[in-house]
Amino acid sequence: MDLSDAYANGPYIxxxxxxxxxxxxxxxxxxxxxAAEDRLKAGLTYGDGPREALDLILPEGAPQGLVVFVHGGYWMAFGRETWSHLAAGAVARGWAVALPSYDLCPRVRISDITRQIAAAVTRAAGEVDGPIRLAGHSAGGHLVARMLAPAMLPEEVAARIAHVMPISPLSDLRPLMQTGMNERLQLDADEAWAESPVAMAPPQVPVTVWVGAAERPVFLEQARWLGEAWSCPVVVDDEKHHFDVIDGLAEPDAAITAHLLG
Incomplete structure:
Protein backbone atom coordinates (compact mmCIF):
# COMPACT_ATOMS: atom_id res chain seq x y z
CA MET A 1 0.00 0.00 0.00
CA ASP A 2 1.34 3.42 -0.98
CA LEU A 3 0.83 5.87 1.90
CA SER A 4 2.35 8.88 0.14
CA ASP A 5 -0.93 10.78 -0.07
CA ALA A 6 -1.86 9.99 3.52
CA TYR A 7 1.31 11.73 4.74
CA ALA A 8 1.07 14.68 2.33
CA ASN A 9 0.06 17.88 4.13
CA GLY A 10 0.38 20.67 1.58
CA PRO A 11 -2.30 19.48 -0.87
CA TYR A 12 -4.88 19.56 1.93
CA ILE A 13 -4.10 22.99 3.39
CA ALA A 35 20.05 41.06 17.26
CA ALA A 36 19.48 44.81 17.66
CA GLU A 37 18.91 44.24 21.39
CA ASP A 38 22.00 42.00 21.64
CA ARG A 39 19.81 39.07 22.65
CA LEU A 40 20.67 36.76 19.73
CA LYS A 41 23.62 34.39 19.84
CA ALA A 42 23.66 33.15 16.27
CA GLY A 43 25.42 30.12 14.88
CA LEU A 44 26.65 28.42 18.05
CA THR A 45 28.23 25.22 16.80
CA TYR A 46 27.57 21.81 18.29
CA GLY A 47 29.47 19.75 15.67
CA ASP A 48 31.83 20.04 12.75
CA GLY A 49 29.33 20.28 9.88
CA PRO A 50 28.00 23.58 8.49
CA ARG A 51 24.44 22.75 9.58
CA GLU A 52 25.49 21.61 13.06
CA ALA A 53 24.73 24.95 14.65
CA LEU A 54 22.00 26.59 16.71
CA ASP A 55 20.72 30.05 17.48
CA LEU A 56 20.13 31.05 21.08
CA ILE A 57 17.66 33.83 21.81
CA LEU A 58 17.77 35.37 25.28
CA PRO A 59 15.05 37.04 27.32
CA GLU A 60 15.42 40.29 29.18
CA GLY A 61 17.16 39.52 32.43
CA ALA A 62 18.32 36.14 33.70
CA PRO A 63 16.57 33.21 31.94
CA GLN A 64 14.13 31.10 33.91
CA GLY A 65 15.45 28.13 31.96
CA LEU A 66 15.93 26.83 28.44
CA VAL A 67 13.49 25.86 25.71
CA VAL A 68 14.81 23.94 22.70
CA PHE A 69 12.59 24.00 19.61
CA VAL A 70 13.36 21.48 16.85
CA HIS A 71 11.84 22.17 13.44
CA GLY A 72 10.14 19.74 11.12
CA GLY A 73 10.20 19.17 7.37
CA TYR A 74 10.24 15.35 7.26
CA TRP A 75 13.98 15.42 8.12
CA MET A 76 14.49 16.71 4.55
CA ALA A 77 13.84 20.46 4.61
CA PHE A 78 14.24 23.78 6.42
CA GLY A 79 16.72 25.12 8.95
CA ARG A 80 16.72 27.14 12.13
CA GLU A 81 16.42 30.52 10.38
CA THR A 82 12.84 29.83 9.25
CA TRP A 83 11.48 29.44 12.79
CA SER A 84 13.08 32.16 14.92
CA HIS A 85 9.74 33.89 15.54
CA LEU A 86 8.42 30.78 17.32
CA ALA A 87 10.77 31.64 20.17
CA ALA A 88 8.91 34.88 20.86
CA GLY A 89 6.31 33.47 23.24
CA ALA A 90 8.76 31.73 25.55
CA VAL A 91 11.28 34.58 25.38
CA ALA A 92 8.59 37.06 26.43
CA ARG A 93 7.89 34.83 29.43
CA GLY A 94 11.52 34.90 30.52
CA TRP A 95 12.94 31.76 28.90
CA ALA A 96 15.94 31.39 26.64
CA VAL A 97 15.18 29.53 23.41
CA ALA A 98 17.58 27.48 21.30
CA LEU A 99 16.75 26.59 17.70
CA PRO A 100 19.10 24.08 16.06
CA SER A 101 19.61 23.22 12.43
CA TYR A 102 20.64 19.70 11.48
CA ASP A 103 21.77 17.76 8.45
CA LEU A 104 19.05 16.58 6.11
CA CYS A 105 18.22 13.29 4.43
CA PRO A 106 19.45 11.76 2.19
CA ARG A 107 22.86 13.17 3.11
CA VAL A 108 22.44 11.52 6.52
CA ARG A 109 20.04 9.01 8.04
CA ILE A 110 17.38 9.81 10.61
CA SER A 111 19.43 8.06 13.29
CA ASP A 112 22.29 10.46 12.54
CA ILE A 113 19.94 13.44 12.96
CA THR A 114 18.79 12.09 16.31
CA ARG A 115 22.39 12.08 17.52
CA GLN A 116 22.89 15.60 16.19
CA ILE A 117 19.91 16.91 18.15
CA ALA A 118 21.24 15.27 21.30
CA ALA A 119 24.49 17.15 20.73
CA ALA A 120 22.57 20.38 20.09
CA VAL A 121 20.53 20.05 23.30
CA THR A 122 23.73 19.37 25.22
CA ARG A 123 25.44 22.42 23.70
CA ALA A 124 22.49 24.68 24.48
CA ALA A 125 22.28 23.32 28.04
CA GLY A 126 25.83 24.48 28.56
CA GLU A 127 24.80 28.04 27.71
CA VAL A 128 21.77 28.36 30.01
CA ASP A 129 21.18 27.17 33.56
CA GLY A 130 17.91 25.85 34.97
CA PRO A 131 15.20 23.51 33.73
CA ILE A 132 15.00 22.45 30.09
CA ARG A 133 11.81 22.11 28.07
CA LEU A 134 11.87 20.51 24.63
CA ALA A 135 9.37 21.15 21.83
CA GLY A 136 9.46 19.98 18.26
CA HIS A 137 7.09 19.97 15.31
CA SER A 138 6.40 17.00 13.01
CA ALA A 139 9.82 15.42 12.38
CA GLY A 140 11.02 17.71 15.16
CA GLY A 141 8.37 16.16 17.39
CA HIS A 142 9.93 12.80 16.68
CA LEU A 143 13.38 14.16 17.48
CA VAL A 144 12.50 15.69 20.86
CA ALA A 145 10.69 12.51 21.86
CA ARG A 146 13.83 10.54 21.02
CA MET A 147 15.80 12.67 23.49
CA LEU A 148 14.06 10.71 26.27
CA ALA A 149 15.67 7.42 25.25
CA PRO A 150 18.04 6.01 27.89
CA ALA A 151 21.55 7.46 27.62
CA MET A 152 20.60 9.68 24.68
CA LEU A 153 21.64 12.77 26.66
CA PRO A 154 24.40 13.11 29.27
CA GLU A 155 23.03 12.37 32.73
CA GLU A 156 23.46 15.94 33.94
CA VAL A 157 21.48 17.26 30.96
CA ALA A 158 18.77 14.57 31.09
CA ALA A 159 18.21 15.36 34.77
CA ARG A 160 17.25 18.93 33.85
CA ILE A 161 14.52 17.98 31.35
CA ALA A 162 11.26 19.20 32.89
CA HIS A 163 8.75 18.80 30.04
CA VAL A 164 8.73 17.54 26.46
CA MET A 165 6.09 18.57 23.92
CA PRO A 166 6.08 16.66 20.63
CA ILE A 167 3.80 18.70 18.33
CA SER A 168 2.13 16.70 15.53
CA PRO A 169 4.90 14.13 15.93
CA LEU A 170 5.87 11.15 13.86
CA SER A 171 5.96 8.51 16.56
CA ASP A 172 5.99 5.28 14.52
CA LEU A 173 8.25 5.56 11.48
CA ARG A 174 7.35 2.22 9.92
CA PRO A 175 4.49 3.60 7.76
CA LEU A 176 6.92 6.02 6.12
CA MET A 177 8.60 3.07 4.46
CA GLN A 178 5.45 2.89 2.29
CA THR A 179 5.77 6.45 0.99
CA GLY A 180 7.69 7.96 -1.88
CA MET A 181 9.69 9.92 0.70
CA ASN A 182 11.55 6.78 1.60
CA GLU A 183 13.67 7.17 -1.53
CA ARG A 184 15.36 9.97 0.42
CA LEU A 185 14.78 8.82 4.00
CA GLN A 186 16.21 5.37 3.22
CA LEU A 187 14.48 3.78 6.19
CA ASP A 188 14.72 0.04 6.59
CA ALA A 189 12.70 -2.04 9.02
CA ASP A 190 15.36 -2.05 11.73
CA GLU A 191 16.01 1.68 11.71
CA ALA A 192 12.32 2.57 11.41
CA TRP A 193 11.53 0.68 14.59
CA ALA A 194 14.67 1.67 16.47
CA GLU A 195 13.91 5.34 15.72
CA SER A 196 10.21 5.11 16.65
CA PRO A 197 9.34 6.74 19.99
CA VAL A 198 6.46 4.28 20.41
CA ALA A 199 9.09 1.54 20.70
CA MET A 200 10.74 3.26 23.66
CA ALA A 201 9.95 2.60 27.29
CA PRO A 202 7.62 5.26 28.71
CA PRO A 203 9.78 8.08 30.08
CA GLN A 204 9.65 9.45 33.60
CA VAL A 205 9.69 13.04 32.32
CA PRO A 206 6.32 14.79 31.81
CA VAL A 207 5.28 14.67 28.15
CA THR A 208 2.39 16.37 26.39
CA VAL A 209 1.56 15.45 22.80
CA TRP A 210 -0.02 18.36 20.91
CA VAL A 211 -1.79 17.97 17.56
CA GLY A 212 -4.23 19.97 15.43
CA ALA A 213 -7.83 18.84 15.10
CA ALA A 214 -7.78 19.57 11.36
CA GLU A 215 -4.63 17.58 10.64
CA ARG A 216 -4.47 14.66 8.25
CA PRO A 217 -5.89 11.52 9.89
CA VAL A 218 -2.47 9.85 10.03
CA PHE A 219 -1.07 12.65 12.19
CA LEU A 220 -3.95 12.33 14.62
CA GLU A 221 -3.21 8.61 14.70
CA GLN A 222 0.52 9.17 15.21
CA ALA A 223 -0.24 11.49 18.14
CA ARG A 224 -2.66 8.99 19.66
CA TRP A 225 -0.18 6.15 19.29
CA LEU A 226 2.42 8.07 21.27
CA GLY A 227 -0.08 9.05 23.93
CA GLU A 228 -1.10 5.42 24.34
CA ALA A 229 2.46 4.07 24.32
CA TRP A 230 3.65 6.56 26.92
CA SER A 231 0.39 7.03 28.87
CA CYS A 232 0.71 10.78 28.42
CA PRO A 233 -1.94 13.39 27.56
CA VAL A 234 -2.76 14.25 23.96
CA VAL A 235 -4.12 17.77 23.40
CA VAL A 236 -6.13 18.21 20.19
CA ASP A 237 -6.03 21.89 19.24
CA ASP A 238 -9.34 23.02 17.74
CA GLU A 239 -9.33 23.94 14.03
CA LYS A 240 -5.53 23.82 13.72
CA HIS A 241 -3.88 22.02 10.81
CA HIS A 242 -0.31 20.84 10.34
CA PHE A 243 1.06 24.22 9.28
CA ASP A 244 -0.62 26.55 11.79
CA VAL A 245 -0.63 24.31 14.87
CA ILE A 246 2.71 25.86 15.88
CA ASP A 247 1.66 29.50 15.46
CA GLY A 248 0.81 29.95 19.12
CA LEU A 249 4.44 29.46 20.15
CA ALA A 250 5.05 33.01 18.95
CA GLU A 251 2.53 34.35 21.49
CA PRO A 252 3.27 34.48 25.23
CA ASP A 253 -0.37 34.01 26.20
CA ALA A 254 -1.26 31.25 23.73
CA ALA A 255 -2.43 27.96 25.19
CA ILE A 256 0.40 25.99 23.58
CA THR A 257 3.03 28.31 25.05
CA ALA A 258 1.47 28.30 28.49
CA HIS A 259 1.23 24.51 28.45
CA LEU A 260 4.84 24.09 27.35
CA LEU A 261 6.14 26.34 30.11
CA GLY A 262 3.57 25.60 32.80
Missing part, protein backbone atom coordinates in the same frame (compact mmCIF):
# COMPACT_ATOMS: atom_id res chain seq x y z
CA UNK A 14 -5.51 26.12 1.75
CA UNK A 15 -2.79 28.42 0.37
CA UNK A 16 -0.15 26.04 1.67
CA UNK A 17 2.45 27.66 -0.57
CA UNK A 18 2.09 30.92 1.37
CA UNK A 19 3.29 29.48 4.66
CA UNK A 20 7.07 29.17 4.08
CA UNK A 21 7.44 32.79 2.87
CA UNK A 22 5.32 33.95 5.81
CA UNK A 23 7.47 31.97 8.26
CA UNK A 24 10.66 33.34 6.75
CA UNK A 25 9.45 36.94 6.93
CA UNK A 26 8.33 36.66 10.55
CA UNK A 27 11.52 34.83 11.53
CA UNK A 28 13.78 37.42 9.89
CA UNK A 29 11.97 40.29 11.59
CA UNK A 30 12.24 38.67 15.01
CA UNK A 31 15.90 37.79 14.51
CA UNK A 32 16.65 41.38 13.54
CA UNK A 33 14.84 42.67 16.62
CA UNK A 34 16.71 40.30 18.93
Missing amino acids: AQAEDYPPRWNTAAAAFRAEM
Whole structure:
Protein backbone atom coordinates (compact mmCIF):
# COMPACT_ATOMS: atom_id res chain seq x y z
CA MET A 1 0.00 0.00 0.00
CA ASP A 2 1.34 3.42 -0.98
CA LEU A 3 0.83 5.87 1.90
CA SER A 4 2.35 8.88 0.14
CA ASP A 5 -0.93 10.78 -0.07
CA ALA A 6 -1.86 9.99 3.52
CA TYR A 7 1.31 11.73 4.74
CA ALA A 8 1.07 14.68 2.33
CA ASN A 9 0.06 17.88 4.13
CA GLY A 10 0.38 20.67 1.58
CA PRO A 11 -2.30 19.48 -0.87
CA TYR A 12 -4.88 19.56 1.93
CA ILE A 13 -4.10 22.99 3.39
CA ALA A 14 -5.51 26.12 1.75
CA GLN A 15 -2.79 28.42 0.37
CA ALA A 16 -0.15 26.04 1.67
CA GLU A 17 2.45 27.66 -0.57
CA ASP A 18 2.09 30.92 1.37
CA TYR A 19 3.29 29.48 4.66
CA PRO A 20 7.07 29.17 4.08
CA PRO A 21 7.44 32.79 2.87
CA ARG A 22 5.32 33.95 5.81
CA TRP A 23 7.47 31.97 8.26
CA ASN A 24 10.66 33.34 6.75
CA THR A 25 9.45 36.94 6.93
CA ALA A 26 8.33 36.66 10.55
CA ALA A 27 11.52 34.83 11.53
CA ALA A 28 13.78 37.42 9.89
CA ALA A 29 11.97 40.29 11.59
CA PHE A 30 12.24 38.67 15.01
CA ARG A 31 15.90 37.79 14.51
CA ALA A 32 16.65 41.38 13.54
CA GLU A 33 14.84 42.67 16.62
CA MET A 34 16.71 40.30 18.93
CA ALA A 35 20.05 41.06 17.26
CA ALA A 36 19.48 44.81 17.66
CA GLU A 37 18.91 44.24 21.39
CA ASP A 38 22.00 42.00 21.64
CA ARG A 39 19.81 39.07 22.65
CA LEU A 40 20.67 36.76 19.73
CA LYS A 41 23.62 34.39 19.84
CA ALA A 42 23.66 33.15 16.27
CA GLY A 43 25.42 30.12 14.88
CA LEU A 44 26.65 28.42 18.05
CA THR A 45 28.23 25.22 16.80
CA TYR A 46 27.57 21.81 18.29
CA GLY A 47 29.47 19.75 15.67
CA ASP A 48 31.83 20.04 12.75
CA GLY A 49 29.33 20.28 9.88
CA PRO A 50 28.00 23.58 8.49
CA ARG A 51 24.44 22.75 9.58
CA GLU A 52 25.49 21.61 13.06
CA ALA A 53 24.73 24.95 14.65
CA LEU A 54 22.00 26.59 16.71
CA ASP A 55 20.72 30.05 17.48
CA LEU A 56 20.13 31.05 21.08
CA ILE A 57 17.66 33.83 21.81
CA LEU A 58 17.77 35.37 25.28
CA PRO A 59 15.05 37.04 27.32
CA GLU A 60 15.42 40.29 29.18
CA GLY A 61 17.16 39.52 32.43
CA ALA A 62 18.32 36.14 33.70
CA PRO A 63 16.57 33.21 31.94
CA GLN A 64 14.13 31.10 33.91
CA GLY A 65 15.45 28.13 31.96
CA LEU A 66 15.93 26.83 28.44
CA VAL A 67 13.49 25.86 25.71
CA VAL A 68 14.81 23.94 22.70
CA PHE A 69 12.59 24.00 19.61
CA VAL A 70 13.36 21.48 16.85
CA HIS A 71 11.84 22.17 13.44
CA GLY A 72 10.14 19.74 11.12
CA GLY A 73 10.20 19.17 7.37
CA TYR A 74 10.24 15.35 7.26
CA TRP A 75 13.98 15.42 8.12
CA MET A 76 14.49 16.71 4.55
CA ALA A 77 13.84 20.46 4.61
CA PHE A 78 14.24 23.78 6.42
CA GLY A 79 16.72 25.12 8.95
CA ARG A 80 16.72 27.14 12.13
CA GLU A 81 16.42 30.52 10.38
CA THR A 82 12.84 29.83 9.25
CA TRP A 83 11.48 29.44 12.79
CA SER A 84 13.08 32.16 14.92
CA HIS A 85 9.74 33.89 15.54
CA LEU A 86 8.42 30.78 17.32
CA ALA A 87 10.77 31.64 20.17
CA ALA A 88 8.91 34.88 20.86
CA GLY A 89 6.31 33.47 23.24
CA ALA A 90 8.76 31.73 25.55
CA VAL A 91 11.28 34.58 25.38
CA ALA A 92 8.59 37.06 26.43
CA ARG A 93 7.89 34.83 29.43
CA GLY A 94 11.52 34.90 30.52
CA TRP A 95 12.94 31.76 28.90
CA ALA A 96 15.94 31.39 26.64
CA VAL A 97 15.18 29.53 23.41
CA ALA A 98 17.58 27.48 21.30
CA LEU A 99 16.75 26.59 17.70
CA PRO A 100 19.10 24.08 16.06
CA SER A 101 19.61 23.22 12.43
CA TYR A 102 20.64 19.70 11.48
CA ASP A 103 21.77 17.76 8.45
CA LEU A 104 19.05 16.58 6.11
CA CYS A 105 18.22 13.29 4.43
CA PRO A 106 19.45 11.76 2.19
CA ARG A 107 22.86 13.17 3.11
CA VAL A 108 22.44 11.52 6.52
CA ARG A 109 20.04 9.01 8.04
CA ILE A 110 17.38 9.81 10.61
CA SER A 111 19.43 8.06 13.29
CA ASP A 112 22.29 10.46 12.54
CA ILE A 113 19.94 13.44 12.96
CA THR A 114 18.79 12.09 16.31
CA ARG A 115 22.39 12.08 17.52
CA GLN A 116 22.89 15.60 16.19
CA ILE A 117 19.91 16.91 18.15
CA ALA A 118 21.24 15.27 21.30
CA ALA A 119 24.49 17.15 20.73
CA ALA A 120 22.57 20.38 20.09
CA VAL A 121 20.53 20.05 23.30
CA THR A 122 23.73 19.37 25.22
CA ARG A 123 25.44 22.42 23.70
CA ALA A 124 22.49 24.68 24.48
CA ALA A 125 22.28 23.32 28.04
CA GLY A 126 25.83 24.48 28.56
CA GLU A 127 24.80 28.04 27.71
CA VAL A 128 21.77 28.36 30.01
CA ASP A 129 21.18 27.17 33.56
CA GLY A 130 17.91 25.85 34.97
CA PRO A 131 15.20 23.51 33.73
CA ILE A 132 15.00 22.45 30.09
CA ARG A 133 11.81 22.11 28.07
CA LEU A 134 11.87 20.51 24.63
CA ALA A 135 9.37 21.15 21.83
CA GLY A 136 9.46 19.98 18.26
CA HIS A 137 7.09 19.97 15.31
CA SER A 138 6.40 17.00 13.01
CA ALA A 139 9.82 15.42 12.38
CA GLY A 140 11.02 17.71 15.16
CA GLY A 141 8.37 16.16 17.39
CA HIS A 142 9.93 12.80 16.68
CA LEU A 143 13.38 14.16 17.48
CA VAL A 144 12.50 15.69 20.86
CA ALA A 145 10.69 12.51 21.86
CA ARG A 146 13.83 10.54 21.02
CA MET A 147 15.80 12.67 23.49
CA LEU A 148 14.06 10.71 26.27
CA ALA A 149 15.67 7.42 25.25
CA PRO A 150 18.04 6.01 27.89
CA ALA A 151 21.55 7.46 27.62
CA MET A 152 20.60 9.68 24.68
CA LEU A 153 21.64 12.77 26.66
CA PRO A 154 24.40 13.11 29.27
CA GLU A 155 23.03 12.37 32.73
CA GLU A 156 23.46 15.94 33.94
CA VAL A 157 21.48 17.26 30.96
CA ALA A 158 18.77 14.57 31.09
CA ALA A 159 18.21 15.36 34.77
CA ARG A 160 17.25 18.93 33.85
CA ILE A 161 14.52 17.98 31.35
CA ALA A 162 11.26 19.20 32.89
CA HIS A 163 8.75 18.80 30.04
CA VAL A 164 8.73 17.54 26.46
CA MET A 165 6.09 18.57 23.92
CA PRO A 166 6.08 16.66 20.63
CA ILE A 167 3.80 18.70 18.33
CA SER A 168 2.13 16.70 15.53
CA PRO A 169 4.90 14.13 15.93
CA LEU A 170 5.87 11.15 13.86
CA SER A 171 5.96 8.51 16.56
CA ASP A 172 5.99 5.28 14.52
CA LEU A 173 8.25 5.56 11.48
CA ARG A 174 7.35 2.22 9.92
CA PRO A 175 4.49 3.60 7.76
CA LEU A 176 6.92 6.02 6.12
CA MET A 177 8.60 3.07 4.46
CA GLN A 178 5.45 2.89 2.29
CA THR A 179 5.77 6.45 0.99
CA GLY A 180 7.69 7.96 -1.88
CA MET A 181 9.69 9.92 0.70
CA ASN A 182 11.55 6.78 1.60
CA GLU A 183 13.67 7.17 -1.53
CA ARG A 184 15.36 9.97 0.42
CA LEU A 185 14.78 8.82 4.00
CA GLN A 186 16.21 5.37 3.22
CA LEU A 187 14.48 3.78 6.19
CA ASP A 188 14.72 0.04 6.59
CA ALA A 189 12.70 -2.04 9.02
CA ASP A 190 15.36 -2.05 11.73
CA GLU A 191 16.01 1.68 11.71
CA ALA A 192 12.32 2.57 11.41
CA TRP A 193 11.53 0.68 14.59
CA ALA A 194 14.67 1.67 16.47
CA GLU A 195 13.91 5.34 15.72
CA SER A 196 10.21 5.11 16.65
CA PRO A 197 9.34 6.74 19.99
CA VAL A 198 6.46 4.28 20.41
CA ALA A 199 9.09 1.54 20.70
CA MET A 200 10.74 3.26 23.66
CA ALA A 201 9.95 2.60 27.29
CA PRO A 202 7.62 5.26 28.71
CA PRO A 203 9.78 8.08 30.08
CA GLN A 204 9.65 9.45 33.60
CA VAL A 205 9.69 13.04 32.32
CA PRO A 206 6.32 14.79 31.81
CA VAL A 207 5.28 14.67 28.15
CA THR A 208 2.39 16.37 26.39
CA VAL A 209 1.56 15.45 22.80
CA TRP A 210 -0.02 18.36 20.91
CA VAL A 211 -1.79 17.97 17.56
CA GLY A 212 -4.23 19.97 15.43
CA ALA A 213 -7.83 18.84 15.10
CA ALA A 214 -7.78 19.57 11.36
CA GLU A 215 -4.63 17.58 10.64
CA ARG A 216 -4.47 14.66 8.25
CA PRO A 217 -5.89 11.52 9.89
CA VAL A 218 -2.47 9.85 10.03
CA PHE A 219 -1.07 12.65 12.19
CA LEU A 220 -3.95 12.33 14.62
CA GLU A 221 -3.21 8.61 14.70
CA GLN A 222 0.52 9.17 15.21
CA ALA A 223 -0.24 11.49 18.14
CA ARG A 224 -2.66 8.99 19.66
CA TRP A 225 -0.18 6.15 19.29
CA LEU A 226 2.42 8.07 21.27
CA GLY A 227 -0.08 9.05 23.93
CA GLU A 228 -1.10 5.42 24.34
CA ALA A 229 2.46 4.07 24.32
CA TRP A 230 3.65 6.56 26.92
CA SER A 231 0.39 7.03 28.87
CA CYS A 232 0.71 10.78 28.42
CA PRO A 233 -1.94 13.39 27.56
CA VAL A 234 -2.76 14.25 23.96
CA VAL A 235 -4.12 17.77 23.40
CA VAL A 236 -6.13 18.21 20.19
CA ASP A 237 -6.03 21.89 19.24
CA ASP A 238 -9.34 23.02 17.74
CA GLU A 239 -9.33 23.94 14.03
CA LYS A 240 -5.53 23.82 13.72
CA HIS A 241 -3.88 22.02 10.81
CA HIS A 242 -0.31 20.84 10.34
CA PHE A 243 1.06 24.22 9.28
CA ASP A 244 -0.62 26.55 11.79
CA VAL A 245 -0.63 24.31 14.87
CA ILE A 246 2.71 25.86 15.88
CA ASP A 247 1.66 29.50 15.46
CA GLY A 248 0.81 29.95 19.12
CA LEU A 249 4.44 29.46 20.15
CA ALA A 250 5.05 33.01 18.95
CA GLU A 251 2.53 34.35 21.49
CA PRO A 252 3.27 34.48 25.23
CA ASP A 253 -0.37 34.01 26.20
CA ALA A 254 -1.26 31.25 23.73
CA ALA A 255 -2.43 27.96 25.19
CA ILE A 256 0.40 25.99 23.58
CA THR A 257 3.03 28.31 25.05
CA ALA A 258 1.47 28.30 28.49
CA HIS A 259 1.23 24.51 28.45
CA LEU A 260 4.84 24.09 27.35
CA LEU A 261 6.14 26.34 30.11
CA GLY A 262 3.57 25.60 32.80
